[in-house]
Amino acid sequence: MNKENPKSWRNDAYAKVTGRAKYTDDIKFPFMLHAVPVYTDSVHAIIKSIDTSAAEKAEGVVKVITHKDIKGNLTFGQIIKDYQIFAKDKIFFNGDVVAMIVADTRINAIKAIPLVKVIVEELTPVLDTEVAMDPETPFIHEEHGSNIINEHCVRRGNTDEGFKQCDIILDEVFHTQFIEHSYMEPEVAICNPRYDGVMEVYGSMQHPFSTRRFVSSTLGCALSEVEVIGTPMGGGFGGKDDTAAIVCARTALAAAITGKPVKCSYTREWSVRESYKRHPYKVYYKMGLTKDGIIKAVKCKIIADGGAYCSVTPWVTWRSTVQCCGPYTVENVHCDTYGVYTNNVFTGAMRGFGSPQMNFVIESFIEMAAEKCNLSVIEIRRRNMVRQGSTTITGQKLDNHKVAMEETLDTVLKEFSFEDKLKKCSYGKTDEDELYGVGLAMSYRGMSLGAEGVDFNSAIINVQPDGSVLLETGIHENGQGSESALCMILARELGVGLDRIRYRRPSTSTIPDGGTTVASRGTVLGGGAVVKAVENLKSKISEFISKKYNCEIDAVNIKDGIVHFGKDKKTFDEVIKEMFGSREYPHVLGIYRPPVVSWNEHNGQGDAYFSWTYGCQAIEISINKKTGKLKLLNAIAAHDCGKAANIEMTIGQFYGGIAMGIGYGIFEEVKIKDGKIVNDNFNSYRLPRATDMPEMKAILIENPDPNSPSGAKGIGEPVNELMAPALANAIYNATGNRYFRLPIKVKLGEEEIICRRP
Amino acid sequence: MQTTINKKVYNIPDELKEVRLTDYLREYLNLTGVKNACEMRACGACAILVNDKSMRICHATVKDVENCEILTIEGMENEDGTLHPLQQAFIDYGAIQCGFCTPGMVLTAHALLLSNNSPTREQIRKALQSNLCRCTGYQQIVDAIEAASVYYK
Numbered sequence: 001m002n003k004e005n006p007k008s009w010r011n012d013a014y015a016k017v018t019g020r021a022k023y024t025d026d027i028k029f030p031f032m033l034h035a036v037p038v039y040t041d042s043v044h045a046i047i048k049s050i051d052t053s054a055a056e057k058a059e060g061v062v063k064v065i066t067h068k069d070i071k072g073n074l075t076f077g078q079i080i081k082d083y084q085i086f087a088k089d090k091i092f093f094n095g096d097v098v099a100m101i102v103a104d105t106r107i108n109a110i111k112a113i114p115l116v117k118v119i120v121e122e123l124t125p126v127l128d129t130e131v132a133m134d135p136e137t138p139f140i141h142e143e144h145g146s147n148i149i150n151e152h153c154v155r156r157g158n159t160d161e162g163f164k165q166c167d168i169i170l171d172e173v174f175h176t177q178f179i180e181h182s183y184m185e186p187e188v189a190i191c192n193p194r195y196d197g198v199m200e201v202y203g204s205m206q207h208p209f210s211t212r213r214f215v216s217s218t219l220g221c222a223l224s225e226v227e228v229i230g231t232p233m234g235g236g237f238g239g240k241d242d243t244a245a246i247v248c249a250r251t252a253l254a255a256a257i258t259g260k261p262v263k264c265s266y267t268r269e270w271s272v273r274e275s276y277k278r279h280p281y282k283v284y285y286k287m288g289l290t291k292d293g294i295i296k297a298v299k300c301k302i303i304a305d306g307g308a309y310c311s312v313t314p315w316v317t318w319r320s321t322v323q324c325c326g327p328y329t330v331e332n333v334h335c336d337t338y339g340v341y342t343n344n345v346f347t348g349a350m351r352g353f354g355s356p357q358m359n360f361v362i363e364s365f366i367e368m369a370a371e372k373c374n375l376s377v378i379e380i381r382r383r384n385m386v387r388q389g390s391t392t393i394t395g396q397k398l399d400n401h402k403v404a405m406e407e408t409l410d411t412v413l414k415e416f417s418f419e420d421k422l423k424k425c426s427y428g429k430t431d432e433d434e435l436y437g438v439g440l441a442m443s444y445r446g447m448s449l450g451a452e453g454v455d456f457n458s459a460i461i462n463v464q465p466d467g468s469v470l471l472e473t474g475i476h477e478n479g480q481g482s483e484s485a486l487c488m489i490l491a492r493e494l495g496v497g498l499d500r501i502r503y504r505r506p507s508t509s510t511i512p513d514g515g516t517t518v519a520s521r522g523t524v525l526g527g528g529a530v531v532k533a534v535e536n537l538k539s540k541i542s543e544f545i546s547k548k549y550n551c552e553i554d555a556v557n558i559k560d561g562i563v564h565f566g567k568d569k570k571t572f573d574e575v576i577k578e579m580f581g582s583r584e585y586p587h588v589l590g591i592y593r594p595p596v597v598s599w600n601e602h603n604g605q606g607d608a609y610f611s612w613t614y615g616c617q618a619i620e621i622s623i624n625k626k627t628g629k630l631k632l633l634n635a636i637a638a639h640d641c642g643k644a645a646n647i648e649m650t651i652g653q654f655y656g657g658i659a660m661g662i663g664y665g666i667f668e669e670v671k672i673k674d675g676k677i678v679n680d681n682f683n684s685y686r687l688p689r690a691t692d693m694p695e696m697k698a699i700l701i702e703n704p705d706p707n708s709p710s711g712a713k714g715i716g717e718p719v720n721e722l723m724a725p726a727l728a729n730a731i732y733n734a735t736g737n738r739y740f741r742l743p744i745k746v747k748l749g750e751e752e753i754i755c756r757r758p
Numbered sequence: 759m760q761t762t763i764n765k766k767v768y769n770i771p772d773e774l775k776e777v778r779l780t781d782y783l784r785e786y787l788n789l790t791g792v793k794n795a796c797e798m799r800a801c802g803a804c805a806i807l808v809n810d811k812s813m814r815i816c817h818a819t820v821k822d823v824e825n826c827e828i829l830t831i832e833g834m835e836n837e838d839g840t841l842h843p844l845q846q847a848f849i850d851y852g853a854i855q856c857g858f859c860t861p862g863m864v865l866t867a868h869a870l871l872l873s874n875n876s877p878t879r880e881q882i883r884k885a886l887q888s889n890l891c892r893c894t895g896y897q898q899i900v901d902a903i904e905a906a907s908v909y910y911k
Contacts, residue, residue: 013849016857017841017864019791019831026790182892184795184803184858234793234858235892268796479856479893648852652894656855659895682800682890690886690896695879 005491005498008648010484012232012477021232024188024204029261032190033062034106035254037270038099038116042091043675044140044343045120050098055115060108064116065100065254072220076249078210080149080310082141083242083346085218085249091120092140093308093343094676095274102254102262125343125675129282129303132340140308140341149306149339150314152321154604156393162297162332166288168372170365173284175741176357178277178305178670179663181350182687185234186271189248190263191215191255194227198509199252201228205244206236206478207516212508214245215252226252228508236478237660238349238518242311243275272680276311276348277670279304279339281320281357287365293373293380297332298325298393302358306339307346313339315452316347320354322608325393326362327405327444328384333393335604343675349518351657355445355721356664360742363441363725368738377440377729378419381409386444395605398612400595402703404640408616409442411638411699416618428736435623437734441725442616445718446609447708448521451599455521455610456592457514459529460506461490461537463586467573469496472506474514475526480653480716482522485645489527489710493534495558496572520714523645525592527710533590541575544584595707611705613713615639617658617722619694621730623746628753630746632662632694635726639718643704643711654698654719661723663688666743759824763787764833775821780804782820783830791831791861795890802889805862806830812869814862814888831861834868844868847906848899855893862889867903875910877903 015021052064067074067086077083087096099116103109126132126140132147140147163169189203199219205211208228215226228248233240251264266274284301302320306313321337370380386392388403412418421438428435449455462470471490477483483503491498514525542556545565557564563575570578579586599606619635637654644650667686671678679685704711724742731746732738739746746753759770763783774782783789783806795803797816804816807829815822834842844864847853854860863886870877870885877885882903886896 008852010849010852010854012857013854014841016854016860017831017845017848018835019789019861021857022790023793023858025794026784182890184801184856184890184892185793186795233856234795235856237892265794268798479858481855648898649855652852652855652898655895655897656893657895660892681798682796683798687890687892688895689890690883690900693883693896696895696897 008646010481011503023234024202024231025265029192032261032263033102034109035100035102035251035262035264036109037097038113040091040098040118042120043094044123044125045091047089048119051117055112058112058115060104061112063102063258073217076214076217077310078312079314083309093345095345100250127342127344127675129305129340132342147341149310149341152318152337154333154335154393157332159297159299159332159334163288166296167291169288170368171286174361176281177742178280179668180272180277180670181237181239183235183239186266186268187244187247188265189251191252192261193255193259199226201248202231203248204233206240208508209513210241210516211245211248214249218249218253219256230476230505233478237351241349269680273677276346278350279316279347283361285361289369293375293383295328295330295384298330299334300324302337304339305342307342307344309346311346311348316354318452320358322394323355323358327386329386329390330393352717352721359443359721360724364728367729394608396607401611401705404614404703408614408638412616412618412636416636418618425733433624433626435734437730438620439726439730439733440618441722443721444612444614447611447613447714448524449519450609451597455594457525457529458512459533459590461533461588463576465580467576469501470504472504472511473526473529474511475522476517481649485523486526486530488645489530493531496561520716523712524708524714527712528592529590531709532592533588536588536590544579611707613640613718615718617726619726619730623734628751630753635694636697638699638701639715640701640703641715642708642713643702644700645712651698653715655696657719658696658723659688660720665724665727669743761823761826763828777820779815779818779820789830789832793858802862803859805866807865807869810872812866843909844906847902851898851902853898853902859891863899871907871910875907
């Protein structure tokens, strides 16, 4: 034990690289049944009848479950409880499930799908947000009394007066698209009705506690009667919350009714059809500046397509509202934000959570403004960016952490030789075959949930009699490496070797609800809880030593697996053995509660987040005028990580975030025709592939955050929110054309460019 | 029919010839490193080695691999249980996140390196074109394969 701790490590790497890791679909129970969902062809319709009799008689079918079988609540949701676990009276979107077939094999269950007969009366689908907002349009959810799910605003200064002081005013409308999370592992659940009356749930879900709420609501039982057990998970990116939980809830219902373990494993097509997407935004944006490039006023209207159900639309759009001016200080801001019901596929959390859309708008806009003001794209940013002690557009003073906006910008400028590259850009005018462009974007991002949620987390350290250590936290491993990062923080803080620490994946029954693993909060909140738990463990050990060996508590110190006290020392193992011998448990709970945040919904002012993180990314591209091929040459990202817990995995977050940002910028779009998704698998949904990607450089800037006990800042989302605008700017600098719609379809003359490496 | 899977010869009864190959490996042999992710030959999560060539098998049936040499991720380790250098490189270069694409990635890379033991980064990317990864942006996977190539010389 106690070899030097590595800088990069994964507790699950061996299991994953050998195929030993058992994902949910790899698990089997004896006498397990299989369930599959049944959809209708409708997008918006009244259900007249659901006839399951023919399906019930099909070979191998054990039971066909519909809304009639629900003992608990028909509808549930994280904010508004509007999601029908099984459609009853109405179809709200094409992914609504009317029934679930439970059979002896998955093949037999699938065969019975066409035998379920649903008679409907079709309604006109509402597919456009502004049509939905028209007072003449019927309400999609009548009980909500409006097609507007939620509203947010920012009211700062006086924009009318602000615009009067401006020499330059720009006004544009931007559109962004639906995109699919595209986690490699589709939704899957196994529910096992246990002999003790507890429903045991295994599944590919991002938030075991959220899943437990969905399951207990559907079954009509107490939270303690559901135990959700996390399994290795094939990616989430924000996408394995509502839908994953709903799949678990339906499967649990099937298990409760049949009394047998039931597995429900989704195909990619079902997953894409039913699961929520990233919100498409329509943004009306108006910015006024003085001739020397100072932004005086911003007026914007943000309309987000929430689709058929609320999900977390109010939270997603709240972040967009708080960050509606990007990392720039603006005295006069008037922002109105609307989340809107339509009959499209519903939308919810996705990595970035309302910021990728707004950053595309703002970081395109700031460069348009630079041109009008005859300033460089760097200088205009310097004149407006947040700095130490700046006040944000919601009135928050940035003084409790290092404001590293300029540091990240300068790092990218230097490491990418950005300004030299900028001079070489073609702007559509070159005699060469290749048009060349380089583009940059930067942002700041409120850390963790902010005033959108209640933010705290816990960790349990359970030291065993031989000195080996078990760690549990309220953070869920989605594939990002949270368990490894948290073990590494524990080793560092406790002063012991990583080789003695084992992460014990908790279930919802063994650790308090620590909130959802979202908002780039895993390392910050989980790490904070680990640090608090280590403090508690050290106090416990120190108290024990001081009593037993009659020394001052302060004289006890643990380093490199040795407990020092005064002039004496003992190994960590010896001390732990002595503690057990004296009937003292080295078992502690640590709780981290971040600093309090505030928000006034009426004027959109408050200390929205307890800290902020800063980042800048750039990319260089070339476009061949003859062949129309767009090549991504090199990309760079510099982000303030606070203190990186696990270097290689942090870098992995950078690269993966850049890739997803590139997909958002130029490749990806869930295409919807008449309310139905057209491209429902990876042969038609265009993801970035290895041949598309540029070589990337990740630069970790470390300014340990005083508000985060481990020093870490969240990084999973900041790295994902900048590549679309960086590409938009690079494409402008290459072609001279500005695009206001994602994904960007570059055109040279009438020809659309193929975005692909040769 | 007969086929060899991870160096062991299997006599497969005729009634299983029409079974999907992924189902046979996963359900009958418990070789669950083969993943179902798109079932459309578009993502490579089901890629295995058939006669040293990487093959996406989600549309294949058992009869398609009669008298073939199959290697799945479970057969990549050395006989003493230590990792193959390529697997170790995936770990050392941070090429693993959620891990769902990892078996297909490792096997596709293995097939590449068996046929070309000094590929350029472009050639590595080209070989991985049929395998999707949503977590890593591919760069650390390319780094790992590039580093492991020395062991194939």
